[in-house]
Amino acid sequence: MSARQPPEQQAPPVQRLRVRYAKRGRLRFTSHRDFSRAFERAVFRARVPMAYSSGFNPHPRISYAGASPTGSASEAEYLELALAEVVDPATIHASLSEALPDGLDIVTVVVSAGGSLADLLEASRWRLDVPGVQAEVEADVAAFLAAEELVVERMTKKGLRQLDARAPVAALRVVGAEPPTVSLELLLRHQVPAVRPDDVLSAMAAISGRAPLGVALLTRLEQGPFDAATGRIGDPLDPRAAS
CATH class of the missing domain: 3.30.70.580 (Pseudouridine synthase I, catalytic domain, N-terminal subdomain)
Incomplete structure (x- = not known):
């Protein structure tokens, strides 16, 4: 053979x-x-x-x-x-x-x-359209940002994992409201293991003690190199980003 x-x-x-x-x-x-x-x-x-x-x-x-x-x-x-x-x-x-x-x-x-x-993909900017009352969501955002650590659990391929949802959040703010939805802007640094926008929302729900009023719509607007000094995300396809 x-x-x-x-x-x-x-x-x-x-x-x-x-x-x-x-x-x-x-x-x-x-x-x-x-x-x-x-x-x-x-x-x-x-x-x-x-x-x-x-x-x-x-x-x-x-x-x-x-x-x-x-x-x-x-x-x-x-x-x-x-x-x-x-x-x-x-x-x-x-x-x-x-x-x-x-x-x-x-x-x-x-x-x-x-x-x-x-x-080059160091961070993402997200829009989170969340069912809720603006004043309550603003209070939840303030409580989230004031915390030093917020641990949430998520099921992964390797089993149930605990993640600190606060650490990678560079910015979080309310940017508008069209009842019954409140819009948030989230600037999220990429890390391992990855924290996702829904982990941030889970942490906010835990702070408030209120059950979510509905399903949030998550939209990534940008991702790329992150300038911590300015809070801006660059274009990863710009040749200068690779230099």
């Missing part, structure tokens, strides 16, 4: 593109696994000249970074494509936009400036 032949080694990528995309409307309920499958199908339909991994089961080289939780909308999701040919980013933008379903929308495609995309 002949020995099993080693797998074919794939050529290295000749270009890397970084993509900003949005999850809108009902597509916010798309899980990361469902999105990755939909995106790989779109790449195939759009005839994107992907580079492939080596091994017995080659797959297109797509790197996902900072994916938002299932159920949240987002205007700032990111991934990187490794390509076997040099292409015009505008062409890839147009072809992927046509291949993806409405609600999974390509925002920007640029040539990678190098470095790690994941390392």
Whole structure:
């Protein structure tokens, strides 16, 4: 019996593109696994000249970074494509936009400036539309910010974990109200293990002692490099961010 032949080694990528995309409307309920499958199908339909991994089961080289939780909308999701040919980013933008379903929308495609995309995603700015009374929500925000530590529990793949929901919050404030909903803006630093916006809301509910009045709508507005001095989030696709 002949020995099993080693797998074919794939050529290295000749270009890397970084993509900003949005999850809108009902597509916010798309899980990361469902999105990755939909995106790989779109790449195939759009005839994107992907580079492939080596091994017995080659797959297109797509790197996902900072994916938002299932159920949240987002205007700032990111991934990187490794390509076997040099292409015009505008062409890839147009072809992927046509291949993806409405609600999974390509925002920007640029040539990678190098470095790690994941390392540039240091913080996120969120809008939280929360059912409630404005005065009560403002009191809950004040109590949250006054606390030094607020431990919440969340079930993860590794079991029940305790997280300090206060530590990564750089800013939290009420920005408007259209009864019966109050809108909050949350600036959340990324850490390991990750604290999510719903963890912050769970901590606020624990402070107030009131049961939530309904389901909050979570929307990520930005994510990228974080300047603690100014409280601003930069553009991770800006070539200066990678330098």
